[in-house]
Amino acid sequence: MEDFVYFFTFQDPSIAWVVLGITLLGVGSAYVGTFSFLDKKALLGDAISHAVLPGICMGFVLAGEKNPVYIVTGAFLSGALATFMSSWLKRNTKLSEDTIIATILSVFFGFGIVLLTALQKSGNPEVAGLNSFIFGNAIGISESDLLLYGGLAMVIILVLTLALKEFRLMVFDPEFGQAIGFPMKAITFLFNVLMILAVVIGIQAIGVVLMAALLITPGAAARFWTDRLNPLLILAAMFSVVSGILGTYVSFVIPQMPTGPWVVVFLSAFALISFLVSPKSGIVFRFFARKRYLEKTHREHLLKALYKAKESKKPGLTIEEIYGLYPFHKRETLQSISSLQKLGFTTKDQPIIKLTSKGISEAMRVVRLHRLWELYLNESMNIAPDHVHDSAEQLEHLITPELEALLEQRLNYPSVDPHQETIPRENNELR
């Protein structure tokens, strides 16, 4: 708790700096990553982030120490080479894109690990710091590193904000962009540069292995919540920043704990929550929507049964009779009976359950839709009367009042269905 207060009140200026850096990094990489996610280029981000490792090592060798400018430049060049090679291979060979990306990723990363191991054997004491580039260490960032990484992140955010319209066109309809005379090749090139930069600024804090998660996961999680680009970008940035700060906090509290994996843990939590509970596309939401629908279906079937009892001149049905209609569904049946009563559609007259006046209207509506649909299938779709029941059993719960009016009109307000049963309306004698 003490740590928590100490960290989040930012009384330590170095923590304030790190949090600021992580925030900029989060916003920048979420912006770029959301675009590449929408452009279905998620794997390219993963390849680039692994491919910067040899550049980091080369930068270290050339500088002889952990100089951020050398390392960032090396990482950028090696990421650029990987991007260039993947598009060159795609143009000039018949290899599929996933093959190319998998190859580039493993070749570059493998070479990077070879270089890193060789450096570790060289005995240079500065080499120890290089390990943090694998899984990231946000707390270990110095102020001069921060200026460089934060500055680059600002550049990314600025360029993306300025060219939002151009990048939107690049993802949605590049051919149209080309047709109106926009330099789509240059725009794609600029985007690739931003993508590599977004990877490079994360190598110190998140590490090369997991940087792709910071690019792609925020956009993917945010996509569950919105259908518009601007809210999508803002939400993705928020997920990314919050996860970044929480991950940094964990690696602050537990010494030697790398930041990258923890940021990914928090990001995944956001993605999982979005997947579960977001409206419309979340599975929990869909589960309950389906459950509600099934309950309504069951209620309406029960209303129909009560109405049919009325048609055969019975006052209602006893609970036992109702149970008999739905064997093995005692729990659902009980639930339907009690909710019909709550809705005011039925009353209980000692052992017998019968329809109220309101209930008769509702039951007639369902029966009417069922019989209208049967008649429609029989008359207009040439389906035999003994084959129309099952479809009507499903459609009676779905047909809207507008469609009902259309059905009535097309069938010219019929009085009986294909089985010679009366299609009930409000002026019916059973009223």
Next chain:
Amino acid sequence: MITQAENPILEIHDLTVSYDQNPVLWNVDLSLPAGNLVGILGPNGAGKSTLIKAIMGLIPPTSGFVKIFDKPLNDVRARISYVPQRESVDWNFPASVLDVVMMGTYGKLGLFRRPGKKEKELAMQSLEQVGMAGFSKRQISELSGGQQQRVFIARALAQEADLYLMDEPFAGVDMATETAIFQLLRDMTTSGKTVIVVHHDIHSAMNFFDWLIMLNLHLVASGPKESVMNEEMLRKTYGGKLNLLTRVTDLIRQKDFNPLKG
């Protein structure tokens, strides 16, 4: 049967186009008059879409050139509007109908300038013209095929061009939408604009267009509807007899390079 137009709005000179190893259009040479509704007809794989993509400079030609309003394409882009095939974009992209139609104003805005109130009004007007004003806030993935097509046409209208090139605007739309779109194109040509449409249905083509271009890897016919719509031309365009051009294409495909490219 190729009729050349006087004072043409569009001239195509000896245009040959290949996709990598596959030549898809051979020596197309034609010119079109202004203010017409022009249909491009031909069987599947005849190079209809390729022709309008080559006109828009989306595929560089192997040889030949195109002149529009008597000028090279790049000088007159602002006066030309291109409507790609509906399936060419991802309709799950997070955007509203209005967002997509606004893209029609990007060309005149130029790079890095944001659309403002004026552009929004223009986009709304265009939506009104295609009868989709009520859908402006709708997410594009929720639209039906015919509605998507109308959104694309609204985007083209927002470009305020003089020449329109449309790739299959009648594909996958219901009868009512087809009639509505046709009426709209008719109104556009009446007000002096030229509309070129890639089309797949011969029967409706007879009623829709003033001028017809018939393609089957090469140019079979180009001219006023009355003079080219006859049995001989249709047989040459759609006829079963295998075109020798396809045999040459096979030969070229077996080479390791494209000998037509310089």
